[in-house]
Amino acid sequence: MRFLRRSLTGVFLLAVTLALVAWAGEMVRGAIVARMNEEPRSFPQRERVIAVNVITLEPQRLIPELTVFGELRSLRTLDLRSATGGIVLEASPDLVEGGTVTSGQLLLKIDPAQAEAARDRASADLQDAEAELRDAERAVTLAADELAAARAQADLRAQALVRARDLETRGVGTTAAVETAELAASSADATVLARRQGLASAQARIDQAQTRLARAEIGLAEAERDLAETEVTAAFDGTLAEVSISPGGRVTANERFAQLVDPDALEVSFRVSTAQYARLLNQGELLNAPVEVSLDVSGVDLRATGTITREGATVGSGQTGRLLFASLDDAAGFRPGDFVTVQIAEPALDGVALVPATAVAPDETVLIVGEDDRLSEAQVQLLRRQGDDVIIDVGAVAGQTIVAERSPLLGVGIKVRPIQPGGVQTEAAPEMITLDADRRARLIAFVSEGRMPDDVKARIISQLEADEVSSETVARLESRMGS
Structure with a gap:
């Protein structure tokens, strides 16, 4: 009996299990069929507005502005060189890097001993030349007197020859006397010729003395100029750069010891492309367009204005475009060599x-x-x-x-x-719709059962209970509901 009861119990449990499995399978099949047969859900679509x-x-x-980069340079830059060599005896206290000097100020004085000696020698040579000229002038005077005396003697010899021939004609004189008179006249003529040659030599000596005097004067002028060049002065007001000499040092002839720069006469050189250059032309001539130069120095912009003055004669090897130059009106704070930004005003x-x-x-x-x-x-x-x-x-x-x-x-x-620029972006007013009772109840139930903070639920439910509800809110809730 016990075995039969247990067998029947097992059969009953197996039957119940099979029945439950069949029931579960039928429920799954029904759900799948219902899902496949239901119509696709449609959600309200809104056009996206950006x-x-x-x-x-x-x-x-x-007025377009053309922006390029350029370099400042001075319109007046002079290399200071020593015309003569020697030891520097004296130097100006302003002969330092960045020193400011005025026109005519003594910058450097070189030992003048050799220049003074050369000047004295040239002066002595000039005195010798002047003495030689005076001596030559006296020699000319003496030669002229000798020539006059020789001509007078030749005249007397000629008269004696005439008398001797007259006496011979009258039979008083002899042939020997005539020959003697002829020889004397010939000798007098030779003396006149010799005196003329002496006068010409004396006159040539004057020319040589005058030439020597001119050379001596030139030599003295050069010696005085060399002596004056032992002192170097500033040619104009400016600032010194690249100073390489000090008192006690030695300089050689034509050695550059400093550079004098005028910091107030500045210009900027900059390069533009060919297309940009074409926009600055007016009937083939370069416009005197205004420019503005700026330099950022520790957050403070140095600015200056100017005008385009000229362009480079050639493009340059390996370069393109055109090189332009503009003079600056007032460039306080700028220095030659600054790399600046140049803004050029083009035609309007x-x-x-x-x-x-x-x-x-x-x-x-x-x-x-x-x-x-x-x-x-x-x-x-x-x-x-x-x-x-x-x-x-x-x-x-x-x-x-x-x-x-x-x-x-x-x-x-x-x-x-x-x-619009400067305006405040305002949200477009949301579209409001009126809900029927069933739809409103479903939405409120969904919000109440949802996993939201209580304050959020209360705010959304208060919106749903209003007469008109935002279509965006309704669409968002229904998309989450899946219906």
Whole structure:
């Protein structure tokens, strides 16, 4: 009996188990069939609206600014050199790096002993030349007197010859007497010729003495100039640089010992591209465009204004563009060699607008905010780049509102919410709907049973109990409910 009872109990439990398994399988199958047969759920869809910064294109007159980099240089720079060599006896206290000197100030004095000795020798040579000239002049006078005496004697000899021939004709004189008179006359003529040669030699001696005197005067002038050049003075007011000498040192002839720079007469040299250079031309002539030079010194900008004056004659080996020069009006604080930023004012442009560079695409198009705040695309002409901004030709898009900052999310046909510059972004008023009783009850029940903080539940339930409820709130809750 015990065995039969246990067997029947086992069979009963097995039957109950099989029945439960079958019932569970039927429930799973029914749930799957119901899920597959039910209609797809539809959730309310809303168009995505993107907030964008916009600007309005207003045609105006703008002066583009071309920004380049340049180097300051002095218009007056003089190398100070010693014309003669020697030991430095005296140097100005201002003969130091950065020393300020005035025009005519004595900077350096070299030992003048050799120069004075040379000057004295030249002076002595001049005295010798003057004495030689005086002696030559006296010799000419004596030679002229000797020539006059010789001519007088020749005249007497000629008269004696005439008398001798007359006496011979009358038969009183002899032939020997005539021959003697002829020899005497010939000898007198030879003496006259010799005296003439002596006079010519004396006159030539005067010319040589005058030439020697001129050379002596030149030598003395050079010696005095060399003596004066033992003292070096400043040619103009300026500042000294690259000083390499001190008292007691020795300098050689033509050695540069310092450089004199005029810090007030400054100009800036800078290089521009060929395209930029073309914009600074007016009928082929370079414009005297105004420039502004700036230098950032410990957060304080040094600024100066000037005008373009000239351009380089050649491009230069391995260079491109054009080298321009501009003189500065007042460059207080600047020094030659400063690397500065140069801003050049180009000719003014009419009918243009200054917009952020992010508003213009690489293909020179902009996005226009049209009707219903939807975007459309328009073509513009890019004229200049000004740092983070660009200058465009407004043309047909004058008065239109464009997107100031483009992004990959924006395109033609996209609906946007414009934000004007300096304005405060205001949220669009949410769409309000009226709920029926069943829908309101389901939403309230879902919120009450949800895992939310009590204060959040209370706030949402108070919104659901109102006559009109935000469509965004309803859509968000129903998406979480799954129905």
